[in-house]
Structure formats: structure tokens, C-alpha cells
Amino acid sequence: MAVGEFLTRLFGLEGQTAVVIGGAGELGFALCSGLSQAGAHVVIADVNLQACQKRVRQIEEAGGRASPAEVDITSRASLESLLAEALKVSGRVEMLVNSAGINAGSPFLDVDPDFWDKIFAVNLKGMMEACQVFIAHMKEAGGGSILNIGSVNSHLPLSRVFAYAASKAGVVNLTKNIAQEFAASGIRCNAICPGFFPAEQNRKLLDAERVENIMRGTPMHRYGEPHELVGAALLLLSPQAGSYITGADYYVDGGFTCSWF
Numbered sequence: 001m002a003v004g005e006f007l008t009r010l011f012g013l014e015g016q017t018a019v020v021i022g023g024a025g026e027l028g029f030a031l032c033s034g035l036s037q038a039g040a041h042v043v044i045a046d047v048n049l050q051a052c053q054k055r056v057r058q059i060e061e062a063g064g065r066a067s068p069a070e071v072d073i074t075s076r077a078s079l080e081s082l083l084a085e086a087l088k089v090s091g092r093v094e095m096l097v098n099s100a101g102i103n104a105g106s107p108f109l110d111v112d113p114d115f116w117d118k119i120f121a122v123n124l125k126g127m128m129e130a131c132q133v134f135i136a137h138m139k140e141a142g143g144g145s146i147l148n149i150g151s152v153n154s155h156l157p158l159s160r161v162f163a164y165a166a167s168k169a170g171v172v173n174l175t176k177n178i179a180q181e182f183a184a185s186g187i188r189c190n191a192i193c194p195g196f197f198p199a200e201q202n203r204k205l206l207d208a209e210r211v212e213n214i215m216r217g218t219p220m221h222r223y224g225e226p227h228e229l230v231g232a233a234l235l236l237l238s239p240q241a242g243s244y245i246t247g248a249d250y251y252v253d254g255g256f257t258c259s260w261f
């Protein structure tokens, strides 16, 4: 078998539909691009519709297929509409990626309980509801694959991001719990836990002291590039390459979670 054919059989997503919530963001869009290049039609869903439309044009210019959809992951009705919209593509959604996320930092005694709720509403409760809505469809359709975006905070609580870190610990726990409940229904659920990839939601937190600590704690001594998440995402989402992988929390972090200095 030729190399191209072998890789296509393992990772090809031709004819499949992927919904990426938070798809207009920096990491979410890198995942949209990768899924599209592997052949999937990608529904780029985000609270920011204009950004989705811009991202769709980028995918189309690169020869891929995508459509924009406005969604607020904190609203059940909005998630139900997103599923209905995505089903218009081919009547089936094989993949869901949960990449919406927000962050804010402060010392513990200054943590605003209302903001804590807001972070949990997007990062964890919203993810849980998105999983409920799409799993109901996937179960009826005979299977599917979900990829949730955690963080190195899922494993290690980083200082000054209490709500974010706790929500991301919840993401891995939720992922594993969903994996065990729906394995028999042909639904796999995995998480990617990225290290440090400067983006809109975390750039303001990266002061000089934090950057120095991050670089010291990352054995590769550099930030990640969004496209470096794509290989792991295709492995976990692909029904061929990832067929026996569920409940995994896969760290793409330049070695951050294995270092101790």
C-alpha cells in the first residue's frame, strides 16, 4: 500500500462533519484547519459570528469546506440550534470539539465568586451541556467522537488562575466519565491538554515573571504553536487511528507536566 493511501485510511475524515465550538479562537481554528485538511466539513461555531465567517473564508481559500455558526455554549437552546444547523450539512455529526474557554487571574483572596461562576459556565458546564446535546444525536446515529480541550491545569494547579484551573481539572474528569458511560454506544471521548500557546484568553496573564517560570518549567523551553495540536487531535478524533482510544488526557505541552525543577 502506498504511504498516502495508508495515511488516508488512518487519518482521513472525508465525508464526515465536525463541529468545533470555540472554533474562531486561536487553538480552535488550528483544529478546524487540521480537520478540514484531513477531509472533514467543519462547522466553525463560536459566540463571535463575524470571526467564524472570517475563519470559514480562510478554510475555503485553502480549498477546504466549512460553515459558520453562532453559538453561546452557556445556553442550552443555542446548543440545540447548533446541532440542528450542523445536521443540515449531511444529516450526521461524527465529531465534536469543545474548545470554548475563558480565563482570568487573581490572588485567591481576590477571586470574584461571580466570575468563578462565569468561568465554570463556559469551561465546564457549557462543555457538559454540549456533550449532552451532541451525544444524544451520536447515540441515535450509532457513534461518534468527542475531543475536549483541557489544559496543563487539568493536572497541575497553576498559581493565580483558581477558577480556570479547577474548571480544567473538571474537564478531564468529565471526559473520562463520559468515556466510560458511552463506550458501549460507539462514542469515544478524549481530552487534549495543551501547555502554553499565547492566545487571546491568556496573553494578559503572561507577565515577565510568569513567562520566565513557564520557560524554566518547559523542557523544550518554548511556547507551543497552535498547529502542533493537530496531530494529537487527528489521532484522538479519527475513527480509524483512534478506534481503541477513549478517556485519554493527552498532554501537548513541551514536557511541562513531566518536569520538576
Ligand SMILES: NC(=O)c1ccc[n+]([C@@H]2O[C@H](COP(=O)([O-])OP(=O)(O)OC[C@H]3O[C@@H](n4cnc5c(N)ncnc54)[C@H](O)[C@@H]3O)[C@@H](O)[C@H]2O)c1
Residues within 6 Å of the ligand: 021, 022, 023, 024, 025, 026, 027, 028, 045, 046, 047, 048, 071, 072, 073, 074, 098, 099, 100, 101, 102, 122, 149, 150, 151, 152, 193, 194, 195, 196, 197, 198, 199, 200, 201, 202
Ligand atoms: N492558549 C493556551 O495556551 C491554552 C492552553 C491550555 C488550554 N487552552 C484552552 O484551549 C481552548 C482554546 O483557547 P485559545 O487559547 O484558542 O483561546 P481563544 O480565546 O483564542 O479561543 C477561545 C474561543 O472561545 C470562544 N468563546 C468564549 N466564550 C464562549 C461562549 N460562551 N460560547 C461559545 N464560544 C465562546 C471565544 O469567542 C474564542 O473564540 C480553551 O478551552 C482554553 O482554555 C488554551
